[in-house]
Amino acid sequence: MNHQQEWLNSCVDEQVIELNVTTLEGMSPCEHLLYSDELPRRNDGRLSNHILQRYQHTELGGWWCSGIDVMSGEDDLWGCFKPKQPRLSYDRGKPIKYEHPPQTPTGIFALRVPLHLWATIAQQHGIHFTPEMIDNTQVDGGFWQWVIAHPSIPLCITEGAKKAGALLSAGYVAIALPGINNGYRTPKDEQGKRIGKSYLIxxxxxxxxxxxxxxLTFDQDSKPNTIKAVNNAIRKLGYLLSQAGSQVKVIHWQPEQGKGVDDLLFNQGKKAFDYYYEKALPLEIWKAREVTQLTYAAEVELNCRYLPSLDIPNTAKLIGVKSAIGTGKTEALAKIVREAIAHNQKVLVIGHRIKLVEQLCQRFGLPYVTDIKENYLEQPLGYGLCIDSLHENYQAKFNPEDWRDALVIIDEIEQVIWHGLNSETCTNNRVAILRCFKKLIHTNLDSNGKIFVADADLSNVSLDYLIKLSGIDIKPFIIKNYWKPSQKETWSGYHYPETTPKRFLQNLVEHIREGGKPFVCLSAQKITSKWGTQTLELYLKKQFPTANILRIDSQSLTDPNHPAYQCITKLNDILINYDIVLSSPAIETGLSIDIKGHFTSVWCLAQGV
Incomplete structure (x- = not known):
């Protein structure tokens, strides 16, 4: 086995390989691995036969890698051995690629660094490298003690010795863990139960x-379970490092560019890693983004401005659609609803805003729940309702058993779940709502029903939640549309950093005077709110008495004498008649405004955000 070529293929400098990697065979691998006093031995001190038999495969040879013990500055006794012919694990029957000394605490790979790389690293951090920096009393010349003495030098932490070698060769100070969870210890009792807080090694x-x-520079995998495991390790290790005073960042790249950082360097070159290093996210921002990830593999991948007809196999039960806003998710679902109705399949539409669900029902050709009357000669095949009404105490007397074998559509699933769990409007009936929701998901997926969930921000959170509610081991069928608007189709955004909207209002008024037609989103409605819809309406009417201004909020939508009365289902027909539109959160995600060439700008004044 040519270990040098293997390491060279991981973009590791030749001198790094020579200093840290050795070919072993015969009894030598066991001598490097089986040194722990905790290993079972015979009375004469010889290792037990079953231990020797377990490691007999190492006699065929392989390579050994160990670095420096940063605690003492001496050669590290601990390391890893990659056998030519790996043994199989007892529990999973998979090859064990790397062997580490058993019955001894795992360490880190702090590899020996040649002088030319030391000089490069020092120069990159504004430190002039001189021969006086070398400590000949240290086996590595004192490189790692020098790093410890210079906390201004960043440190990359990765998994696997070769990856640490690749990063060092690229001019980055790096150490490697033998596994993603080996950067900390968690005290446990003899039964494996946790008995104390985790701490850094x-x-x-x-x-x-x-x-x-x-x-943190861990692998970028494409397998959902592996991604979860890596993300959990990043969160745990990142937290402990932060608690110790470190500033933690997470480096991320696309899996197709290379799984490990050595693959990235080999496939894309050092400039690619330099780029992702500069783009690394602070831990807290990474954690926020990680929550919104969708790591389930997509069965259908698209890059379309508008979603085509969706061909869903009969075996698919839970179908997730992730596609950007304005790409026709509602229309694609409408076709599926029409097919279901044509086959006499019941359809249930669930949302988090009444007006949103009413608009969906209009598009789907279904009634909203309050439109259904008991004296109908023919009851409709389905209806829509807000999740607030999803309980037996509501006037519709919702019964999950009625939706066995049905088609269930949950639009804006991320917000529907959040609304059900957190909204004040669900407070009085939350237990009943969540109980009914759980029963609905289980009943439907345990029958011949299907559940479609759609969201521009569809994530693992919502899918995992639904799967847990179902109590069924089910694999979601994912449709991902990667389309994004071109630069010509996007609007440039501007952020007002001030704590008061004075300049915001000045610019808005100036824009209107110049002939602009703004759509203004506001976070409040009432006249008592300093910058709500009603207050701004009064202000702009004084400034522009001849302008047509439409105020859309919960008050105007329910006032029969107001021009905004019940306008949600016909926004495209109404908005075009107005110069200025002021909207509260009564208009939220999921509602489509397809007018082109009318509004010249969109403004947002969000209080407390």
């Missing part, structure tokens, strides 16, 4: 002191 604690910047 001593080596990491020493390297990360002094508010050092830490860049």
């Amino acid at each position: 001593p080596q990491l604690k020493k390297l990360t002191s002094g508010q050092r910047e830490i860049y």
